[in-house]
Amino acid sequence: MKSAENTLAMAAFVDTRPVQPDAGGHFGPFGGRYVAETLMPALIELESAWISICAEPAFQSELKMLLKDYAGRPTPLFKAGRLSARVGGASIYLKREDLAHTGAHKINNTLGQGLLAKWMGKTKVIAETGAGQHGVATATAAALFGMECKIFMGTEDISRQAPNVQRMKLLGAEIVPVDSGSGTLKDAMNEAMRYWVGSVRDTFYIIGSVAGPHPYPAMVRDFQRVIGDETKTQIMEAEGRSPDMLVACVGGGSNAMGLFYPFLDEPAEMVGVEAAGHGIHTGKHAVTLGAGSVGVLHGSKSYVLQDENGQIREAHSISAGLDYPGVGPEHSWLKQTGRVRYESVLDEDALNAFHLLSSIEGIIPALESSHAVARAIVEAARLPREKIVIVNLSGRGDKDLGIVSRFQTGGE
């Protein structure tokens, strides 16, 4: 056990220098830095700080300590026996990111970036949030590091994610409501970028996903890869072999990149799950990779939902964390190379998975993660019993109880 723990601790910190992207932050034709000049020097400074500071043993051991003693890592890999039996196909394992401090994988990244901000001497942090999970994780890191914190959140999300708004306030963050556009994650990110343009000299922007301009997509991936690194060790311990399939939901795509990245050079099949909302044909969805086209949004080139004039369209999903018309550029690359298969799941099917997992495993998944569970059920059912499917259970669902009950009231 002791040696396993050491392996886990070690695993998170190998290879912090990325192979992809290239020096300019490009994953094939995607990624890059598409921002106003005011921000370019800050991104260049951030990139060089990220590369040099994250390589320092003292930084690594401080982060390692925080991930273990503060965030509660490693999170368990749980064999969902009753779910697997119900499905009647491959064994389904759940990577329990819902058990990380603050209830989602987001803390891995905010502790990483927060600590980097501290090492860089920054005293103020800002963040955008959709579901509020990244906002809570940022507010948490800010409280821990004694930093001033502003969270930009769409007014629509503020109303559907009230418990997380209360948590952020309790943690000492200031909530900046954003009512432009559809009042969701995209608009919150626009406003956070505008604020950063004006405050870039002393403020660190903690982006919550593998999106945004370089170095964010690679940096956030590297802070999230601890999920996949742990999973690799854990499945080897549990089954003595590598998994056959990995499944994770994709909004911006950080939990998926975190799980997938360490497995990219292994044979495991990978499935990214986007939110199909009411259905792609209705236009009310967030299927960026499956139904979008290549464009530039929020500082990087990637798939986006847009009209023929290059105007960004509004996304829709029951899950605030997936309600985003863009996606991290590395996912676009993984789609293009065919390494990852991207599927989508309707609001309704995600809700069914939410109820099923709650009732037969005693685990209430976030609506975001419920999309991954829903697709994993479909995939596992097609596979023989000896196969192993691992689902990233990226967050807990307590925050979603209000939405779920409203949906049921409305639907019945």
Add this chain to the structure above:
Amino acid sequence: MSRIEETFSRLRSRGEKALVGFITAGDPDPGQSLEIAKQMCSSGLDLLELGVPFSDPTADGPVIQRSSARALTAGMNMKKVIEMVRRIREFSRVPIVLFSYYNPILAYGAEEFYRDATAAGADGTLVVDLPPEESDELTGVWGNGLDFIRLVAPTTPPRRMAQIASRASGFIYLVSMTGITGSGGLNRDEIATVAKELRKSCNGLPICIGFGISTPDDAAKICELADGIVVGSAFERLIESSPGDGNVAVRVGEYVSRLKKAIA
């Protein structure tokens, strides 16, 4: 010599400063927008920046965000912006710079944009979210028919200023402050320092200062630091505060005259 270069060289020889005016194309609607452009051009404007409306203008403050939204609601798109350039060319030789975020150009097609914009009579392009690190994908497929205006910010270090200037043409747009368009708080001393630094590395290219210049007073005190000034949000505020006012174009034109007088 491009029309933009001609304009600056003519102004320089007369010891004058350039007044660059920004409006969002199609705000409040395509018809009125053309009329506004016409009044501006006939009121002493030296260079017109036509903003291509975009759904997610992350470098712009609330005034230009709203103007962009009004134009989009009125059905504006890149094709119509280029058509507007062609219409302006029927009555004016004032140089026109298309000011855009990158995505509308990407969606239109880099080569198609170059072909249609130059054919319509546009003189330059400024793509606010396309730094030199990424701009080859655009300029690499272009000829020399469009000047490529580049931004320098107060946060840009001197070495980077030189790199940017070496790849710019037409003029260099110096952002007056660390902030988005329409922000308050012009700091003349700070701008002077940055402008002086930029002057050393700009290869003789004209420098125009923009962001936060609203009043004739602002214009007068900032113009001495460069070859010209850019005013945008102030015009958009006028347009916004005059809904249904048939005289909005005339009022914008009058404001152009006042600003031009202030920097004379």
